[in-house]
Amino acid sequence: MAADVLLRPRLNADDWARVRHDRLTALAQRRDQAESVASLVADRVLYGDTHPYGRPSDGLEPSVSRITIEDIRGCHAAHYRPNNACLVVAGAFDEDALPRQLEAALGGWTAGPLPTIPAAPPLPVAPRLVLVDRRARPRASSAS
Helix, strand or coil: HHHHHCCCCCCCHHHHHHHHHHHHHHHHHCCCCHHHHHHHHHHHHHCCCCCHHHHCCCCHHHHHHHHHHHHHHHHHHCCCCHHHHCCCCCCCCCCCCCHHHHHHHHHCCCCCCCCCCCCCCCCCCCEEEEECCCCCCCCCCCEE
């Protein structure tokens, strides 16, 4: 049942090792995709390295390499909360029975504090030319 996946995810080390390997392979392949490299550089230029918007949501090779199964469990505990969720029900279902079914499945799911995301930094005021050396790892160098 979906509630079990949400409330009691397995999150074991063997699964994470497989997913991490797949993610690292995808991140290595991303280096050869011009559109992906441009997107990475644009986010870094617009938001900076220290803001979450300046970092790719799928990670960077060094950071993904360092993530442990404990980090994954901690992230799940911090972010997967009913006060940070939206439930969408689609398909054929009994509207009268649905609230009781959801309460039975998710009634023990407790709200909690959520991490905050810092405000986005202001966008640059002037146009900027950013050149990317494809022979190097994606990083920005600028010319005015």
